[in-house]
Amino acid sequence: MKRSNDQLIADRARLLGPNVATFYEDPVHIVKGEGVWLWDADGRKYLDCYNNVPHVGHCNPRVVEAIHKQASTLNTHTRYLHEGILEYIDRLTGTMDAELSTAILTCTGSEANDIALRMAEAVTGKRGIIATDATYHGNTTLVSQLSRSNIPSVGFGLDKYFNFISAPDSYRNPDPDGSKFAAAVGKKIDELKKSEDGFAALVICPYFLNEGFPDHADGWLKLAAEIVRKAGGLLICDEVQSGFGRTGTHFWAHEKMGVVPDILTLGKPMANGHPVGGVVASAEIMKEFRSGFRYFNTFGGNPVSCAAAMAVLEEIDAKQLVQNAHLVGKYARSRLETLKQKYDAVGDVRGSGLVFGAEMVLDRESKSPAGEFTDRVVNAMRHRSIILSKLGRHKNTLKIRPPMPFSKDNANLLFDTLDDVLAQTPVIP
Secondary structure, rough: OOOEEEEEHHHHHHHHOOOOOOOOOOOOOOEEEEEEEEEEEEEEEEEEEEOOOOOOOOOHHHHHHHHHHHHHHOOOOOOOHHHHHHHHHHHHOOOOOOOEEEEEEEHHHHHHHHHHHHHHHHHOOOOOOOOOOOOOOOOOOHHHOOOOOOOOOOOOOHHHHHEEOOOOEOOEEEEOOHHHHHHHHHHHHHHOOOOOOOOEEEOOOOOOOOOOOOOHHHHOOHHHHHHHHOOOOOOEEOOOOOOOOOOOOHHHHOHHHOOOEEEEEEEEHHHHEOEEEEEEOOHHHHHHHHHHHOOOOOOOOHHHHHHEEEEEEEEHHHHHHHHHHHHHHHHHHHHHHHOOOOOOOEEEEEEEEEEEHHHHHHHHOOOEEEEEHHHHHHHHHHHEEEEOOOEEEOOOOOEEEOOOOOOHHHHHHHHHHHHHHHHHOOOOO
């Protein structure tokens, strides 16, 4: 007997504990996925405009076959020799600057960022970390201290090592060349140098996705990176959301922003939903870390995970998904601009490739965030079979981040529906 949504919610609380998050006022019971589509338990079909984990599409045949084939042969850990991890890392790092030549594979992006912070300490001998005040980088005890939106009540005193600067906001506080952001980084570094912790690293998503992906010109991070390096610190770029061609212009967002990180962290879309994360660094940094820390992960880099991750890279190339992201993303942004001309609630349009959205406001003159209105739009879209979400400091920016096979026809369905929803949803101050 199929359980109702109310029964599922009650059983979640009973078996998983209270306050387990769900999307939407009326949660969706998803039972099947294919490409950019999802189906619920009643057979209703939804266009997925949100999930970046199935990077090359839900249940991608190439990835499914790779997992099946390797799982049918062998799965073990990296204390035994196997070629899969070497072949994968060689191909992965081949998409990056030559300096980024070594990697550790993990199961999650949280683990990857945890390792990155320990690498920074190993190399610099310091512990002072800088991040923005509207970000998220994971949920280990150490890494959770980087999030200001969900500050943990128990952190073993680790919060003292983390220091925050204002997240960039291209809409309300334009910073065309990144000089304001770089100056804020420099000021915080000066403060840390006077403290007992010193300065170890700046940790950022190079496309600032959780911050609402502000509209920045290519090369925007160069000034901040120069200040970090001059101070003897490391630049850690978290590309869990922004990597693997999502911006459409480059394979990695750090390339788009004009920098080469000292450490690069990866996760969610790496193996299309199979739990894989990674840390990429130079050979010198990796040597420092391996010499100072004993690190082993039973499941990280196992043969099945590596097969799945390799299949993702192969699919991106075979289906020219980066080029698709560029073409469809450009078209999607033009559709959003048209909606901006039609609806005053659309205050700002931004994005690149297959990450795009619009910031909703009560009025354009004051730029007052329309958070509740954005909630109503997101929930109305869910009832119209379109899955998307919201994010940003004020939680008023539509977050549209679909699987990479997303097409112009998919975009037309999305924006035709959004047009109708905006027309029917009043903006209430």
